[in-house]
Amino acid sequence: MAPPPLTAPSPTDAPPGSAAGAGRRRALVLLTPVAAAYAVAQLLLVVPGTGLGWDETVYVSQVARDAPAAFFSAPRARGITLLVAPVTLVTPSVTALRIYLALLSAAALLLSLWVWRRLFPAPVLALAGALLAGLWPTLFYGPQAMPNLWVAFGALLAVGCFLRAARDPGDRLALAGVVAGIALAALMRPSDAVWLVLPLACVVPAVRGGRRPALIAALGAGALLGGAEWVIEAELRYGGLLTRLHRAGEIQGGLGWHPAFGHHLRALAGRTLCRPCDVPWSQPVTALWWFALPLLTAGGLVTAYRAGRLRLVLVPTAAALSLAAPYLLLVGYAAPRFLLPAYALLALPVALCLTRVFTRARTRPLALGVLCLALAAHLALQLAVTATLGARGRANRTAFTAVVAELHRQGVRPPCVVSGEEAVRVAFRAGCASRQVYGGHDGSITADGLAVLARTRPTAVLVPAGAPPPPWARGWRPLPLPDFPGVGGRLAYLAPSARPEGAWASLRRGPTR
Structure with missing residues (x-):
């Protein structure tokens, strides 16, 4: 039996309103249930009760209403921050943010595969969507404020539209899709956009001459639109583009x-x-x-x-x-x-x-059964890993809630400062600023500067249980904290400016007789 054709009829291949319209409808009918199932799986396995991860906290804090922004290191780009801003500027609810991202990622999956409908048959696209959506990284990161999955959607959009524009010079929407896909990838992770543009640029010479300038212009426009913010920020905040690239390489361990x-x-x-x-x-x-x-x-x-x-x-x-x-x-x-x-x-x-x-x-029931069983086992395993990660996220949220509650009882309340291990997540939940001493990849203050700040603002430094405080925090009050999942106990050293509940009232009343 011959394999199915790799391309659906394009508008130039079929009468208007016939095969092309039927192909669009069939692709939509088959892809919509895949996207819906993807959204439901996220809402059931990942969304309920999970807190923000460390990287997520950095991105979300840039546009949060109730907490200072965390230090934004050189490799990061602000695309995901812009994506979450419509929710974080309205509500601090992590659950609302998760639901928003789950639904948005399902819609992005549908759109980024639908643009391929003139290139592949609808059943192939639906299976591709199911295979991608069924991986635990795709499920887990769909409702998370992380950029990599959005680079994936941008890549699917850009490559599909690139091939469509290469085949049909009259497909202007495809050229716009190339620009949009590359821009999305560059806005999320500029380095990934470079690796996406390179192979597409190498393909351009193989395209018929009349279409080459438009494709090159689309690739360049997408990279420029998406990467402009990162380049401008490099000049304004990081000492220039080369300096930012060098620092980004250092933070990532060196390439x-x-x-x-x-x-x-x-x-x-x-x-x-x-x-x-x-x-x-x-x-x-x-x-x-x-x-x-x-x-x-x-x-x-x-x-x-x-x-x-x-x-x-x-x-x-x-x-x-x-x-x-x-x-x-x-x-x-x-x-x-x-x-x-x-x-x-x-x-x-x-x-x-x-x-x-x-x-x-199809004509071999045993082979068909084995294949279906293998795919079902693969999906079950991916769902199990996703469920485990969701449970871990809920445990983390519970632990951090307990830690923040204890710090609040001990007087670490806004405006406050948290430094040390896990400072970013603890500070965000406590409504404090996270400030790390220079020397790490997100250092934002000197040791002397932090010591001065601690005189007027309640300050805590977090260290592993049993570890001594840093030199600039010697003499601060030690406070055992609830265990962090997977890493054990932590100890907080609190500056004298952090006074436990009741201490301020005692000071106002004066000494008792």
């Missing part, structure tokens, strides 16, 4: 030859950050799909080649490899979210390969 395949395999067990990644590989079953990914991608390329449509699959595959390369080869640690843009693009050749396999297996 060099650091193959990290093993780190990423270990991280798939549910580690949101594996740095350093010297832990044992205790759950290899969570990485089985990673070994199948290159084989299924190759199968998709072969299927496309046999159908005479290799370019439609080769371009997203090349873009995916380009986006993955720096994180697999140049960064010496791992976080599964780093590879989300690559997974999004590779979902297309993988879905094409699996569609071909399903077509052949």
Whole structure:
């Protein structure tokens, strides 16, 4: 049986209002349930009761109503901050923010795959969406204020629209989609946008000459629109673009030859950050799909080649490899979210390969049953990891709530300052400013400056249980804190300006007789 065609009819291939309109409707009908299921899974597994993570807190604090902004280090971009601003400027509710992002990410999944409807059959797109949405990093980070998934949506949008514009010079919406996709990626993570633009720029010479200038202009305009803010901020706050790039490299551990395949395999067990990644590989079953990914991608390329449509699959595959390369080869640690843009693009050749396999297996019930069982087991495992991470997020929120309540009882109330380990999350929840002493990647004050500030503002420095205070906090009052999940106990040293509840009333009444 011949494989399904790789392209749906375009407006120039079919009479107006016939095949093209039917293709659009079918793509929408098949993709909408996938996006809806993605939203529901987030709302059930991740949204309820989870607090903000460390990076999320930095991004959200920039536009929060009730807490000072945390230090914004050189590698970060403000795209995700702009994305969450409509909610954070209205309400401090983390649950409201989670629901907003869950629904928005589901809509983005639908849109970024729908633009491919003229290039791939609707069933392939629906399967690609289900494969992408079913990965635990996609599920976990959908309702989170983190940029990587939005780079993935931008990459899907940009590459799909790029291929459409290359095929049809009259598709002006496709050119606008290229600009929008590249701009979204650059606004979220400028470095990722560079790795996305490079393979697309290399493809331009293979496009018919009349379309090349428009494609080059679209790639450049998207990069300029999305990256302008980061470049301007580099000049205004970081001493220039080169200085910011150098500092960003330092914070990320320095870019060099650091193959990290093993780190990423270990991280798939549910580690949101594996740095350093010297832990044992205790759950290899969570990485089985990673070994199948290159084989299924190759199968998709072969299927496309046999159908005479290799370019439609080769371009997203090349873009995916380009986006993955720096994180697999140049960064010496791992976080599964780093590879989300690559997974999004590779979902297309993988879905094409699996569609071909399903077509052949229809007449072989045993083979079809094995394939369905393997996919069901894969999805169940991804959901289990997501549920575990959601439970961990709820435990973290409970722990931080207890810590903040104790600090408030001991007099650390706004306007206040928190420094030391986990200062960003504790300070945000307490309504305090987080200030770290120079020397770390987010240092924002000198030790002497912090000591002076502590004279007038209630100040706490957090250290591991049993550790001494820093030299500038010697003589401060020690306070044992509730345990932090996964890291054990912490000790806070409180400046004399932090007085427990009742102390101010005693001072106003004077000494008792």
